[in-house]
Amino acid sequence: MNRKRIVLRINGRACEAEVDVRVNLADALRHVFGLTGTHVGCEHGACGACTVIVDGRPARSCLMLAVQAEGADIETIESLGEPDRLSPLQKAFQDKHALQCGFCTPGMLMTLEAFLRENSAPTREQVREVLSGNTCRCTGYQAIVDAAMQAAHARRSAT
């Protein structure tokens, strides 16, 4: 009962693995599926670095067991752009210098990606509130909010 086979979708691809039941989703993504873009900071739900999108909603992958993701649709930072083909959100982070060390960035991006899909015309205040669960030790957040506003604008113009 301590290992279990799971089948799930990660970034649109069907995936399957046998995992230790005590392994959280963040560690499974990194060590079992080799997707090391998802970062692990605090491991107790305080920092938001591990945020991924689970069935359309941003969630902390350190607070979910990998076995609980059975049948789920997971999106990680690897689903956004490529280094030479950034997604509009990633491009906005680059343009606005919204990262320094980059440790918090995958969590910031996945939180905003999920949020902007539902709200393409947020106020700065709403963006700040949505990012209240993501800690950044470098930037001071202003540039991150600027980037979110640029990305929201880009999303509106694209549709």
Add this chain to the structure above:
Amino acid sequence: MKAAPFSYHAPQSVEDAVGLLSTLENARVLAGGQSLMPMMNLRLAAPDHLVDINRVPGLAGLRIGAGRIEIGAMTRQADLLASDDLAAAAPIFRAALKHVGHIQTRARGTIGGSCCHLDPAAELPALCALLDAQFEAFGPNGSRAVAARDWFRGYLESALAENEILCAIGFAPWPSGHGFGFHEVARRHGDFAVAGAAALLARDETGATKRAAVVVFGVEPAPVRLAAFERAIVGRTIDEAAIEAASEAARKLDAMGDAHVGADHRRRIGGVVVARALREAAGMNGGAK
């Protein structure tokens, strides 16, 4: 850190869940995981068995009837926040849910989990106390309903037995058009509050109070209703003197102190949030209706 090893069980019915809880030693129920998983990762909790009720059918969902609202225990906080029907029938929920954790924790966190964990500063248990909710528990001997006044047993302690699970929470909505107010003070948005308060108000055409409910949370180990104030205000209007009386009652509570917030400060903030919630409920000082 990582969670200590445990055996994992994913029952498919409430009967199976209760059966597992009745036979296994040192078992814990896993609902949304937003409190238990951090405790396990920090090894403050090390259950030998985890009984995951996320795949038990029928435990999630909202049933909004004319005289009764029932919320399945496994309903996610994000779904409660998104429900326009709930916001129309019991608008205090939307006001409170914006303060519940963060977007990522609301996606998984459940109302039932919050009401079983019973952090003193948690908003949803406070609303259940405010609304005189009934907690529907299921155990080896079947279902039983527990009134809110019996549910809260103290710090992190509910009336739920170790081999029971919470299935739903029900309450009677207030008449449409009632006043409501919710206010909390936290050091950062989404953090557990230093103190918070919620108020409901039904008034007649002259503005006299027909019925009032006020709850203060985060101050004592469990949410506290200001029952004496609620009784005294019936038939009177909410004015500055009434608000001061409610604040004074909150300042007399037996406040907890910790490394960040002393008991005196917490009592003082309790008085402030009660005043703000009541003003909002009464539509005073430009507060929302």
